[in-house]
Amino acid sequence: MKSRFGLLLAAPALIFFSAAAPQPLQAKSDAEQICVSVGRLLEEGHYTHQPLNDEVSRKFLQTYLELLDYSHLFFTQQDIEALNTKYGDAVDDDVLLGNLKPAYEIYDLYAKRVDQRVAKVKELLKQPVDFKADATIEVSRQKAPWPKDEAEADQLWRGRITNELLQEKLSEHPIEPGPQLVARRYDRLARTVHEEDKNEQVKLYLDALAQTYDPHSEYLSKADLKNFSINMGLSLVGIGAMLRTEDGYAKIESLVPGGPAQVDGRLKVGDRITAVAQGATDYVDVREMRLDKVVEMIRGKKGTHVRLLVIPADAADPSRRKSVELVRDEIKLKDQEARADIIIKKDESGNPVKLGWLTLPSFYADMDRHQKSTTRDVLALLKRLKKENIAGL
Structure with a gap:
């Protein structure tokens, strides 16, 4: 939609020269500048060299809608058509202008539809349910069309909620x-x-733009980059507990060997974290909180204290709690490093043959000090295996 792009570029000039006392142009926010940069980088740096044009614009909008409503449950086809009419040929120009208004407006509509649907779900839950009725529901809806209107969406959700209630009714636990x-x-x-x-919201929007160019590209926000650096660097500062979300709790899935939690011994796999406190400050309830937020609260500087209030994994009474205070420390993820072994096999004549075996659990690199990386470690291991006179790898 290049005509709109040109018009918007010309408009400030008209305003500037028609004003008696010119005002300085408003500087773009960080998010707006990032938006422009991402758009330009994809146009000029992506291997496809695909211009950010109307064709890409329509695909970009579709990708954003799919990221928001992956299972096609909250928007209706009427919503999708209205959004395509309003934004389909425009978001390409908006990106290059740093205009993030479409990202916010579409997200606000999504949040509104979620609120409306949750309110209807609560009304459904007050009604009696007939589990003997002969009905079929589509559990996986990623490839299904959005419901055409509110009436069709209501029918879809009646089946969905009935199914969820039936699952809970049949649950052994x-x-x-x-x-x-x-x-x-x-x-x-x-x-x-x-x-x-x-x-x-901007991260999700720009992620959709990157994925429009190819499914393996993504936009990393500042928080994403921090996590990426931690994962690539094979070290982190924290308590050494791997968490996952379960029923609104951050649940301990595993403990890193040698980490503060494992050495202390009081936290166990299966414990559920209900609250987190920094040092001697008051506890903050974390139930139903997003997992990345909980992780951020538990991480911190080396040597600082964090307190966790947990429901023990073996607690018969969920009201039982225990408080665990730990000192954060640097944790080395040694099990993710490249390693080499020598194995002996026999050839067709029965003679022993020395072979090298290289194990690479993950790719990694020290993003700050550049002292450790997959490339360096694998090269060193190959040199070591070569000195051992291996016959093959």
Whole structure:
């Protein structure tokens, strides 16, 4: 939509010269400048050299909508058509102008649709459910079309909620009555949607743009880059606990050998974290909080204290709690480093043959000091194996 692009470029000049006392042009925010840079980098630096034009614009919008509503549950086809009409041929120019208004407006509509649907789900949960009815639902809807209108969406959701209630009714390990659990599940979803601040919305928007060029490209925000550097560097500062979300809790999935939590011994796999405190400050409730937020609270500077309030994995009574205070430390992820072994096999004549065996669990690099990397370690291991006179690798 290049005509719109040219018009918008010309408009400030007209305003500038028509004003008696010219005002300085408003500087772009960091997010707007990043938006322009990402657009230019993809146009000029991506291997396809694909211009950011109307064709890409329409695909970009579709990708953004798919990232927001992956299972096609909240938008309707009417929403999709309206958004395509308004933004389909425009978001390419908006990116190159640093205009992030479409990102925010579309996200706001998504959040509104989630709120509306959660309200309807709660009304459904108040009604009696007939589990004997003959009905079929589509569990995986990624490739299904969006419901054409609100009436079709309501019908789709009636089946979906009935299915979720049936699953809870048949569960061998019920946590709480099905309607309460399902209601809390969707309350959590709504909270998660509203916890996404402007920076996170921009990250999602630019991620969609990068994925439009190819599915293996993505935009890394500052927080993403921090996590990427940690993963690539094979070290982190924290307590050495791997977490996952389960039923609104941050649950301990594993403990890193030699980390503060494993050495201390009080935290166990399966413990559920209910609150986190920094040093001697008050606890902050973290139930139903996004996992990345909980992780950020637990991480910190080496030598600082963090307190966790947890429900023990073996607690029969979920009201039981224990408080664990730990000192953060640097943790080396040694099990992810490249390593080499020598194995002996026999050839067809029965003679022993020395072979090298190289194991590479992950790719890594010290992003700050550049002292350690997959390339350096593998090269050193290959040189060592060569000195051992291996017959093959």
